[in-house]
Amino acid sequence: MTASAHMVLNYLHGKFPFSSPPPSFDDFREILPSSDILLGTPPNKIRDYLKRIEQIGGNLRIRHLKGHDISTLELRIRQNTPPIALFDLMYYHTRSPLSRSSHATVVVGYTDEVLYANNPVYGPKYPYVKERFKEAWERRGMKYILITPKESLVRYISTT
Amino acid sequence: MPIDKEWVLNKMNAIIYNRFGTNIGPGEPRLITEISDDKEKQYWLVPLEVDYPRIIEDRMTGTRRYIVFHLGKLSEVKFDADQGKPLELPERTLLSAIVKRELMQIRERVEKLMVRTASYNLAKLVSLKHMMSPLSNLITSSLRREAYVLPDMASMRRQHIQKYVDLLVDRKFVVHEKDVIEPSPTLWELFQARNDYSYAIECVLKDIIENAYEILYDKYNIRVLHPYIEISSSYYDYALSAQELVALSTEDLWEAYSGLYMAFSERRRFRFDDYLRELSQQDVDILEETEKGAWKGNKTIFDKMRQDFPIQGQTGIITV
Numbered sequence: 001m002t003a004s005a006h007m008v009l010n011y012l013h014g015k016f017p018f019s020s021p022p023p024s025f026d027d028f029r030e031i032l033p034s035s036d037i038l039l040g041t042p043p044n045k046i047r048d049y050l051k052r053i054e055q056i057g058g059n060l061r062i063r064h065l066k067g068h069d070i071s072t073l074e075l076r077i078r079q080n081t082p083p084i085a086l087f088d089l090m091y092y093h094t095r096s097p098l099s100r101s102s103h104a105t106v107v108v109g110y111t112d113e114v115l116y117a118n119n120p121v122y123g124p125k126y127p128y129v130k131e132r133f134k135e136a137w138e139r140r141g142m143k144y145i146l147i148t149p150k151e152s153l154v155r156y157i158s159t160t
Numbered sequence: 161m162p163i164d165k166e167w168v169l170n171k172m173n174a175i176i177y178n179r180f181g182t183n184i185g186p187g188e189p190r191l192i193t194e195i196s197d198d199k200e201k202q203y204w205l206v207p208l209e210v211d212y213p214r215i216i217e218d219r220m221t222g223t224r225r226y227i228v229f230h231l232g233k234l235s236e237v238k239f240d241a242d243q244g245k246p247l248e249l250p251e252r253t254l255l256s257a258i259v260k261r262e263l264m265q266i267r268e269r270v271e272k273l274m275v276r277t278a279s280y281n282l283a284k285l286v287s288l289k290h291m292m293s294p295l296s297n298l299i300t301s302s303l304r305r306e307a308y309v310l311p312d313m314a315s316m317r318r319q320h321i322q323k324y325v326d327l328l329v330d331r332k333f334v335v336h337e338k339d340v341i342e343p344s345p346t347l348w349e350l351f352q353a354r355n356d357y358s359y360a361i362e363c364v365l366k367d368i369i370e371n372a373y374e375i376l377y378d379k380y381n382i383r384v385l386h387p388y389i390e391i392s393s394s395y396y397d398y399a400l401s402a403q404e405l406v407a408l409s410t411e412d413l414w415e416a417y418s419g420l421y422m423a424f425s426e427r428r429r430f431r432f433d434d435y436l437r438e439l440s441q442q443d444v445d446i447l448e449e450t451e452k453g454a455w456k457g458n459k460t461i462f463d464k465m466r467q468d469f470p471i472q473g474q475t476g477i478i479t480v
Contacts, residue, residue, distance in 0.1 A: 001182050035256035038212070039265075040182030064177075085312045086182070090211075090228055098230055100185025101211035119227050121215055141173060 003120035092136035162241035219454035283365035
């Protein structure tokens, strides 16, 4: 979850530069409570964690949304707001219904057959077969997170 | 009519999303009935279960494995089945303490198994032999002289070696009477098998490591072996979870060790390379440095450990 959030931060910095670059991932991890290593990060806490980073605090909008189809994720990619999708990774690969955890991945592109994800485990352009991804995503309620600059910041940057 | 199961599951998922973390998920809810003051009341009990992920990269093949340990139920949340309200939520600190305990239990099982399986290899560590030289001296002298007179009880020398005498007596390698020690029949047998003092000493050390490692640590305060066991055990813990003799980079092995044993310290990091060197020495052969500068385990040790350590609670491995 935090690795995905950090990836989006770096992406945003490339598009809408913050006053200074985002912290390294190791520095970002320092913000997290130790219990996150064992329990995973509660997605709803991402806003609080990002606020703690001085140079971007308050400049970001975090939305927790629910998709209805893969096309939702594709739309976000076309809008240049890469979504962080939460899905059942083990189910995607093994069809095992035993898994309880949610895996977060940043969806960065797509074709007719696959979604490309910048995955902390597999690398920057890992292809997920859409149909199977959809099933694994459905198992986690088709939730996704958007991290975008606040409207005012986008306007400010676009006029300077 | 009680609220339905789907509703409770959605509510539980929302709580997990907001408060607990992505490694947690709800188990199968159960509807129960309790009687209080002659009134029946229904509740949903939803288990909180945890999957703990681990990523292992093999430096020789470049493959990555994503391993998930299904550690099972951590706690349970009780919902009022009429109103759908959770009655009490566990503290996040409590949940993380339970996960920590579960992981520590796995770590301890691997460690005990590693100590048992690789005790003879560990007995060949030069640092151990050096630290345990009083013990070697006692073995050699008692075998050579058949009866060795210990220094006077009041002397510094005696105070220094007494714990080693006690250890040898405890493990039944010498017989101690007044100020004299004599080799036991077991020690004689070990020596006569090869007529070799070094072999006898290594066999005694092997026995002590295998059967009295904790006593060595706690009672005799002999802790020289500790980092070697922890580092080796960290490697085999990862290899067992990957179900293969993976090649770990020095950095990944350090991460594994410091994560499993909470061993973050400059001093330990400074000595880490040297521990690895000793563990990979020809006679010790617990780890092996591959040509790509990564560390691999010993196949005989791994196969034996794998036989005795059926993977439990592991949901699966994804290899990419």
